Amino acid sequence: MAERLSPTSYVVLGTIALRGPSTSYDLKRAVGRSIGYFWHFPHAQLYSEPQRLVDLGLLEAETEEGGRRRRTFRLTDTGRDELRAWLAEPTPEHFQMRDIAELKLFFNEVGAPGDVERLAREQVAAHRERIAVYEDMQERYTSLDAVAKRMITLRLGLEMEHAALRFWSSLLDEVSG
Amino acid sequence: MAERLSPTSYVVLGTIALRGPSTSYDLKRAVGRSIGYFWHFPHAQLYSEPQRLVDLGLLEAETEEGGRRRRTFRLTDTGRDELRAWLAEPTPEHFQMRDIAELKLFFNEVGAPGDVERLAREQVAAHRERIAVYEDMQERYTSLDAVAKRMITLRLGLEMEHAALRFWSSLLDEVSG
DNA sequence: ATCCATACAGTCCAGATCGGACGGTATGCG
DNA sequence: CGCATACCGTCCGATCTGGACTGTATGGAT
Numbered sequence: 191m192a193e194r195l196s197p198t199s200y201v202v203l204g205t206i207a208l209r210g211p212s213t214s215y216d217l218k219r220a221v222g223r224s225i226g227y228f229w230h231f232p233h234a235q236l237y238s239e240p241q242r243l244v245d246l247g248l249l250e251a252e253t254e255e256g257g258r259r260r261r262t263f264r265l266t267d268t269g270r271d272e273l274r275a276w277l278a279e280p281t282p283e284h285f286q287m288r289d290i291a292e293l294k295l296f297f298n299e300v301g302a303p304g305d306v307e308r309l310a311r312e313q314v315a316a317h318r319e320r321i322a323v324y325e326d327m328q329e330r331y332t333s334l335d336a337v338a339k340r341m342i343t344l345r346l347g348l349e350m351e352h353a354a355l356r357f358w359s360s361l362l363d364e365v366s367g
Numbered sequence: 368m369a370e371r372l373s374p375t376s377y378v379v380l381g382t383i384a385l386r387g388p389s390t391s392y393d394l395k396r397a398v399g400r401s402i403g404y405f406w407h408f409p410h411a412q413l414y415s416e417p418q419r420l421v422d423l424g425l426l427e428a429e430t431e432e433g434g435r436r437r438r439t440f441r442l443t444d445t446g447r448d449e450l451r452a453w454l455a456e457p458t459p460e461h462f463q464m465r466d467i468a469e470l471k472l473f474f475n476e477v478g479a480p481g482d483v484e485r486l487a488r489e490q491v492a493a494h495r496e497r498i499a500v501y502e503d504m505q506e507r508y509t510s511l512d513a514v515a516k517r518m519i520t521l522r523l524g525l526e527m528e529h530a531a532l533r534f535w536s537s538l539l540d541e542v543s544g
Numbered sequence: 545a546t547c548c549a550t551a552c553a554g555t556c557c558a559g560a561t562c563g564g565a566c567g568g569t570a571t572g573c574g
Numbered sequence: 575c576g577c578a579t580a581c582c583g584t585c586c587g588a589t590c591t592g593g594a595c596t597g598t599a600t601g602g603a604t
């Protein structure tokens with residue numbers, strides 16, 4: 191049974207565990223404002239995945255009768271157990287990165303001479319911008335306690351951004367200096 | 368035409384540009400030893416993608432007659448132009464990360480009290496190991512000039528690993544200290 | 545009241561991707 | 575010669591993807 195579950199499944203289970211019963215749209219917004227920062231999600235999956243989890247007995251659905259037939263999903267005990275088991279088990283996979291800029295750098299020999307410098311400039315600017323956004327978020331949120339707890343993951347994102355910035359900056363120095 | 372190309376397409380084009388004419392299996396090995404470190408590839412795509420690129424006129428295929436019918440792919444001029452154009456154009460997308468450990472950290476409130484500490488320990492160990500592997504690679508390769516050039520991307524990987532290590536270490540300090 | 549614009553909520557689908565199972569072919573070794 | 579083990583390639587169902595599309599509420603201007 192556990193074999194059938196993907197990270198996506200756990201995102202759904204986990205979000206419902208943190209926020210309580212939710213509709214797909216709730217999930218979409220919640221994910222957008224949180225995990226979405228470090229893990230990309232197409233919203234369509236947040237509509238199909240909960241149904242799968244209902245079939246597996248990890249969620250219960252409650253259909254609302256009003257004008258809009260929405261379905262609210264809540265955790266079953268099995269679902270909560272499954273989530274806890276996942277949290278407790280070792281994490282074998284290593285993180286994966288997909289970085290177009292890094293790909294381009296790898297193939298730079300094939301391109302024109304100035305390309306690396308331009309690429310590096312571009313990346314330095316992009317990372318600086320992201321860092322500013324993150325820091326802004328942190329400032330605005332550190333006061334709210336509940337949210338602050340979850341900000342811990344943002345710190346990792348920030349570390350990553352700084353690492354990338356350092357890399358591209360030093361590359362830029364080497365290339366243009 | 369350019370719209371039909373995915374990052375995968377450029378990996379194939381780029382690898383052939385760097386290594387010369389290649390079979391799918393050549394690509395598989397080359398990718399495994401290089402880009403594979405920072406960009407995951409299922410091998411099946413390295414068998415289907417080149418054919419697509421032939422259909423688009425970016426590669427030429429040459430079927431070998433011997434016992435095994437292998438197909439060797441080489442760049443066409445159009446293919447080289449397409450690759451160069453891609454290298455020269457701005458890179459809009461931001462890098463994406465998928466990190467199971469980070470997901471678990473995000474949902475940690477739902478789990479047991481000791482989980483974060485265990486997770487952090489685990490990650491510290493894992494990142495240390497990867498760093499060792501990278502550094503070993505660098506040492507072995509810096510002498511070979513052609514390869515050394517391409518090692519530049521490894522430096523980014525290394526920076527990322529260090530960033531992650533710093534993060535999990537400091538988290539571990541906070542949690543267990 | 546009626547109309548339009550806009551945000552909100554959900555569905556759908558045709559590709560792209562995925563990984564793993566499988567089947568053939570060479571190579572080495574007892 | 576026969577077997578095991580790598581090497582090489584194909585195939586397929588299951589997922590994932592993003593974007594187009596439908597419909598529903600809201601609210602302001604007319």
